[in-house]
Amino acid sequence: MATVKLLSDDELSPEARAVFDDIRATRKSDFVNNFWRALAHDPKTLRRTWESIKEVMAPGALDPKVKEMLYVAVSVAHGCSYCIHSHTASARAKGMTEAEYLEMLAIVGMAAETNRLVTALGVPVDEAFLVDAPAGRHQEL
Amino acid sequence: MATVKLLSDDELSPEARAVFDDIRATRKSDFVNNFWRALAHDPKTLRRTWESIKEVMAPGALDPKVKEMLYVAVSVAHGCSYCIHSHTASARAKGMTEAEYLEMLAIVGMAAETNRLVTALGVPVDEAFLVDAPAGRHQEL
Amino acid sequence: MATVKLLSDDELSPEARAVFDDIRATRKSDFVNNFWRALAHDPKTLRRTWESIKEVMAPGALDPKVKEMLYVAVSVAHGCSYCIHSHTASARAKGMTEAEYLEMLAIVGMAAETNRLVTALGVPVDEAFLVDAPAGRHQEL
Amino acid sequence: MATVKLLSDDELSPEARAVFDDIRATRKSDFVNNFWRALAHDPKTLRRTWESIKEVMAPGALDPKVKEMLYVAVSVAHGCSYCIHSHTASARAKGMTEAEYLEMLAIVGMAAETNRLVTALGVPVDEAFLVDAPAGRHQEL
């Protein structure tokens, strides 16, 4: 139940079409998923979002599949079902094994639990965790 | 501003002390951070939480530093400042480089943005993302 | 999939019916949406919620369509699909243009991104932002 | 308690300095707030975020103060204290009156309440709210 009509290829403005072309060229696939078809109503946001994602998810310091897994973890915490599905699929496509997937799930659940326990208890941050803690402190963690 | 007093070592019940001993032995460090000192009021939850974290964060399919980074990502989305500080410190202690840290931050921010755009637009999940999508579909992502 | 049965007009208690009558009179429309039909199981909460919404959303300092857009923005951040749909429809009915809608979406996404970056980095509040900052400071923002 | 050191002007890389120069020129103020000083560790994300904010918050279809108020509303729902302070200050600097501020607060609170009631009850979206509802339906809202 989208709040806007999903645009098919022949309903795109020239600006939106140019972004779709780049999505297809970058991903080497004709498939353009619904997120972009909804965002296509606003070519400016479509372009900015696509360019940003391309920059952020480009090969870098982290393994591409780890980047997708971080994306999934955040999407779970924000309760975005669409994003969970799309990035879980992407992580799998980039080599995430089932063991890695299940381990990630366990971490997401565990973090949620301790996040809420800490918040409920109002635990103050240990000095050792501060960025300017005396050298050597972090080594013990 | 904790809602309970943080317990010092000599205020621990025998059951809580046993868990602290295991924390110290497992981490090979005398340092026990405030989270456990708050949780020590409830030895049963202290034990269960520690045993669960030990199981979940044990060496497995994923790199230990990646596991900490997933923990940080979820903690950010849940707004748990303590958890962000403690697991960012742990990730660094386990070898996360500054480049990896900054790349993770960019992904967390980007995911938050697209999570909310998708939710606002009510984008329906593409068939290609379903777990039982025809073989070959995922390869294109 | 509601956790309670949605009540039709002829299943209402007299107290609930009185609230429905006021909803219809206030909105000058026979249509009563599902939220009120679920809430009608509890006439007291039905009345309090309706009276509160009527007060909060009444003509005031802000443009009615802006008020609906603020409602949508919060609903997106809370992940309430129903509320997003109902208040996006209301904002459109009150004159929100497509350009305004898309600009709002871009802000919601952008805010989500910087909210999480700030939280991850633990950025301390600048003195200039405090309510009792020296006069003249805010002018620079 | 930041997880990174806030960078002073003389600790900036040339790339970060260039962004700071643009922030100062755009805002016609020498003041650069802490968010950018934390983000300056990653010149790429600093630039992308600043360029994105500049685009999104530029004069457009919506009143600049309304745009800041939408930013505040989202920041409240995400619990980002820094963002609440900075964008409340910006909204005031752009002309938000106290009456408008208090009206916005009331809407944010009200939306939070009905968001959670709707979620708890699992209320299904009314057909009238769908984007392809028969013409005339929206007029009644």
Next chain:
Amino acid sequence: MATVKLLSDDELSPEARAVFDDIRATRKSDFVNNFWRALAHDPKTLRRTWESIKEVMAPGALDPKVKEMLYVAVSVAHGCSYCIHSHTASARAKGMTEAEYLEMLAIVGMAAETNRLVTALGVPVDEAFLVDAPAGRHQEL
């Protein structure tokens, strides 16, 4: 770091003072906590919020301490430190034992964990949980 000045008793408008008088009379205490001193800038929202809380938290079907515990649980999930502190204090004042408090914490943490696991996995609701499930189904849960 409030975004408004907290109002002292002699800074109240007559409308706000009347609400403070009722808070004091209802609670049989001279103490008026900071929440109301911030909200006092908007006498209308101050009155509506106080009247609503009075109605919702009045003696009813649930034990007063249980009502405060539900308030704490929600406040934890929303990450509102002030609310956690005030309602944990209220729950204790209304007789919540330490054992009850710790049991509540454990439930909040556990719920957070399974909430996120369920969301990550996209688990579909069982028919047996639907409100119109065949009689007898719920008995088995």
Next chain:
Amino acid sequence: MATVKLLSDDELSPEARAVFDDIRATRKSDFVNNFWRALAHDPKTLRRTWESIKEVMAPGALDPKVKEMLYVAVSVAHGCSYCIHSHTASARAKGMTEAEYLEMLAIVGMAAETNRLVTALGVPVDEAFLVDAPAGRHQEL
């Protein structure tokens, strides 16, 4: 739309089957709901989660139906529709009356509203709410 296939009884690993056996024996019912059928892909997390829930939800200081209601309250704030349905059904099965249910809903909504108002206003915690406040202070709340 699950991200994994829900496992039927004859697709379970021996480790998962053992947990299912215990679920059935503990609940004295043959019914095993979808959450466990999704989690069964990871027998270790299945076992840990089940053992944890069994410990946390076991008879203790709080009434079993109150424990389920706390679970529902947290699940609402986290927006987990599945969890809301399953624990609302459980609470009803354990004796929650309709009056108790509706009172809980009202509290969840009210807490959400004041949580966000407090966060927006940045209200500082009153000294009286601190765990080490002078004796007698809490009595006044």
